[in-house]
Amino acid sequence: MSDPLREPTFLILTALVDEPLHGYGLIAEVDRLSEGRVSLRPGTLYGALDRLTDDGFVARDREEVVDGRLRRYYRLTPGGEGALRAETERMRRHVETATLRLQGRTA
Template structure:
């Protein structure tokens, strides 16, 4: 059984699932995906990206120089996409089980999550 992803890791992988992005793009995308609830700091982002690279879940897509600064773009690998899909499935199963129990206990209004 694979260990659950921490939320920042899940959100970073989610941000990269759409297209390769540079660090600032990932930071902003994570903020949007989480409706502003999660605001990563650059140091946190790059330490997570380094770990994800070591694990083979993300890789450098390309680098470019913008205003004399190196901008590195990251992308999800095939293994990263599989890991993200597995986490989505795990979360969906857990949410479905919780919603079913809430409904059985008459604690969830009709029309709530399945």
């Protein structure tokens, strides 16, 4: 199997499920997804993007120039979607296990 994804990495992949986004757009989308709980910093974002690209989980999409500023879009690859599904499943199991244990404090 693969290594567990950390929170920022997980949210970046989740944010890219619907459509390709550029760096700054990703920061906004992750903020929204996490209801303001996770604010990505540039160092985290671009480091993660490079890593995820090397791993084949995301790929560069188109580039656009809007108001003279470059927008570099990234999209989720099939491999990235698979990794996200696997990770979600792993987390679901952990959540289930912990929830059960926390409920049955009189076990």
